[in-house]
Amino acid sequence: MKNRILIVDDSFYMRTMLKNMLTDAGYEVVGEAANGQQALEMAIETKPDLITLDVILPDNTGLDVLRGIRQEQPDVKVVMCSAVGQEVIVNEALESGASAYIVKPFSEEKVLEIVGNALQ
């Protein structure tokens, strides 16, 4: 069974790149959300194994989304996507149940390594 992944990022470019990396590696990308509201809805609808979650989103912060998702689906793995300078948010995310984080700009190897580890 392929692991199913939901991508949450407000940049179409970033989602496309992540999706290509993950599908090329054999994961099934079950959905792409561009904001927090969509992310919460799609997480319930698609029941993914893992969510990649951007820390900065148009409607809520990634942290609010993380907590919302963990409440609904405690088993889902969440990998935070952040950029340099957001260490405070990342630490808070890890305390709130995120499995790991990736720092943008990311390399394909790094993404696959972190996602692979989180799913084990």
Add this chain to the structure above:
Amino acid sequence: MSNREQEYRELFMAEALEYYDAMSRHISELERNPADEEALRELFRLMHNLKSNARAMGYTSIGEAAHHMETVFGQLRDGQATFTGSMVPVLFGGIDTLGELIRAVGEEQALPDVQRLLDNLDRISRGEEPDLEGEEADDDEDVSRKLELSDLVYIQVRKLDHLMNLMGELIIDRDRILTLSREIDHPALTTAAAHFSRIAEELQYSVMDARLVGVGSLFSKFPRVVRDVASTEGKEVNLTLQGEDIQIDRNILQIITDALLHLVRNAIGHGLETAAEREAAGKPAQGQITLSAQAERDDVLVQVQDDGRGIDVASVRRKAVERGLVTRAAAAQLPDAAVRAFLFEPGFSMAKEVTEISGRGVGLDVVKLAIDSLGGQLRVDSVLGEGTTFTLVLPTSIAVKGALLFELDERSYALPLMHTDSVVSLLPDRFSVVGGVLLTRLQGENVPVVSLRELLQLEGDQVLAPARKATLHGRQDIIIVNYNNRRLGLIVDRFLRQQDIVVKAMSKPLDTIDLFGGVTLLGSGQVCLVLDVPALTRLFLAKRP
């Protein structure tokens, strides 16, 4: 640049220009209301995204400038500073600079120097005064500053489909107006109709063009497929892609996706031998699969080629007889190409054992059906021991088809050119009758010929009456159609002309008659039935005497 790099670049540009527009809007809002929290949050988020995307693309100076801007907007958002005083022109200027940088990347020009901007932004974030000397000199530039919109538009296929349908209606009306203008024969009307016709035609091609995508967008998914299938099958395979830039209608690409997937799996599962078998046969251990596309006149040829064991025609011939698809005597006379065409018959599978990859109950007949539904052709060529090539001949566009118009019993009919081999006009002495079937010799091959009238008049369980040469009087106009490597001559009353037609689905209850692929309206307003060559060929084979 690879297709994917090109795609990323286009996505980056489209989104960066969008961000730039939004940044310009939000900073103007901020000028009116320096405490506008929504605008500050958005500016921070947009800078952040632009930074991340630019760094991923390797555009360092955009990344740096956006990063410094993000820092300042972050401080403003968190209330550590206020949008006022000397920082205002620097931030406005910063967004302008980002716009210039993005445009320069888009036009592949040298990027302007951003050091001065970075220094000023650093000063602002440390709470110092920026260096504004010389800033005013930019005023001239401000006046001539252009408003830039993205050159790229994303559009739902549904909207393109709607445009295409409207265009189909328009083409039918165009033909109608041209005919009317000829009948009325008024100079002003003739000129206007001719102009309208030209514009409509140009519009038709523009709409068709807007729907085209590179086949590479589908091909690029195959390296992964091949790797997976090869490892499951325990085979060594090298995949080569060719002609990724060839353009084709997006919906056609969608429809052939499964067919192509099936052919590639088949090629690895059945076509290629194992490394050991290959080496024993004196071939390189690694098998080659080539997925290629090329444009040929109005068609697109997509080929799946392998250098595997090839198709054993003798074995297919035997199996076709076993399955009762053809008599032993007839099978012996069939050319190899016609024998290989049996592979596309429903349920005719050559796989000796069912493997995980290829033996899922779908056969080549499913591939064939998908191609038929597009009005395309599927061919297979093979040399035993050297390999097999499947060729999909696809129309570039779906809405408009080239067709041959002809008359039968004073009605007009159309046959898609895709399935028309040639038209011939023959005297009765060119025919012979074998086993009740009329035959004529064309290019060294015996081609069965049937009166289309008799074929269309068949009802229920009726079969065709044995043909008699005595019923043929004078020259016979015959259309040679080609389906699945089988040629068949159809005797009609009169050829009319060749014309582009818009095929429309038939309304009930006509849609139950599967001999017709649809209808089209002629300029005269007359309804013209479009014949379905695959169905006609099957009917002939089932009803031959």
